[in-house]
Amino acid sequence: xxxxxxxxxxxxxxxxxxxxxxxxxxxxxxxxxxxxxxxxxxxxxxxxxxxxxxxxxxxxxxxxxxxxxxxxxxxxxxxxxxxxxxxxxxxxxxxxxxxxxxxxxxxxxxxxxxxxxxxxxxxxxxxxxxxxxxxxxxxxxxxxxxxxxxxxxxxxxxxxxxxxxxxxxxxxxxxxxxxxxxxxxxxxxxxxxxxxxxxxxxxxxxxxxxxxxxxxxxx
Numbered sequence: 001x002x003x004x005x006x007x008x009x010x011x012x013x014x015x016x017x018x019x020x021x022x023x024x025x026x027x028x029x030x031x032x033x034x035x036x037x038x039x040x041x042x043x044x045x046x047x048x049x050x051x052x053x054x055x056x057x058x059x060x061x062x063x064x065x066x067x068x069x070x071x072x073x074x075x076x077x078x079x080x081x082x083x084x085x086x087x088x089x090x091x092x093x094x095x096x097x098x099x100x101x102x103x104x105x106x107x108x109x110x111x112x113x114x115x116x117x118x119x120x121x122x123x124x125x126x127x128x129x130x131x132x133x134x135x136x137x138x139x140x141x142x143x144x145x146x147x148x149x150x151x152x153x154x155x156x157x158x159x160x161x162x163x164x165x166x167x168x169x170x171x172x173x174x175x176x177x178x179x180x181x182x183x184x185x186x187x188x189x190x191x192x193x194x195x196x197x198x199x200x201x202x203x204x205x206x207x208x209x210x211x212x213x214x215x216x217x218x219x
Contacts, residue, residue: 005109011035011078011092033105034094035078036114037124037131042079042088043116044124048195050163053188054083057167060180065168073205075164089147089164089203090132101127129198134158147203156201161192163202178204 010031022030046054057064066084067076079087094102104123108114134145135158147162148154156162165185170177185202192200 005112039080040124042081050086054086057085067166089162096130157199160199160201166205
């Protein structure tokens with residue numbers, strides 16, 4: 001599948017605080033690289049099995065309605081890959097890549113066109129753990145951090161792969177939806193842990209626990 005990376009669809013709002021002192025062109029270059037990286041990492045987790053679970057929700061008899069585009073949160077909107085429910089919830093810390101790795105990202109989107117290849121998945125497999133890791137000044141090693149409101153269900157270890165899932169809750173089917181989704185999320189977590197050998201957390205989000213998408217005229 002081909003993707004077009006333009007100024008309108010650049011992923012910007014989770015990384016602004018790393019860019020003090022950069023020129024406008026340097027910031028746009030950073031945003032472009034971050035957009036490509038987030039797209040690739042979402043594709044990588046899809047290939048590991050996430051997409052299959054997305055299809056399970058689509059076919060489930062309890063009728064999981066997808067969140068419309070204009071109601072999607074920041075992370076779901078910038079996943080790009082077409083899933084209706086599951087998406088990468090980690091932040092992307094692109095500054096941890098080496099200069100050579102950043103140059104690789106630049107080389108993969110010439111003339112704003114981008115087509116995912118097998119070499120991209122190898123690149124993600126070798127770099128994503130350092131890129132998604134949460135760090136705190138003065139704290140070394142492993143600790144728990146939150147990926148949403150300060151409630152237990154939104155906490156995970158700082159080096160976890162965190163996957164979000166959203167659907168349009170039904171008042172009549174809410175209990176059945178939540179139970180079914182919780183059960184398959186457990187299976188997905190276990191499968192990814194076995195494949196990646198790192199902590200994995202799948203979190204169900206609602207309108208009240210998401211990072212809102214800034215107003216955009218092009219949605």
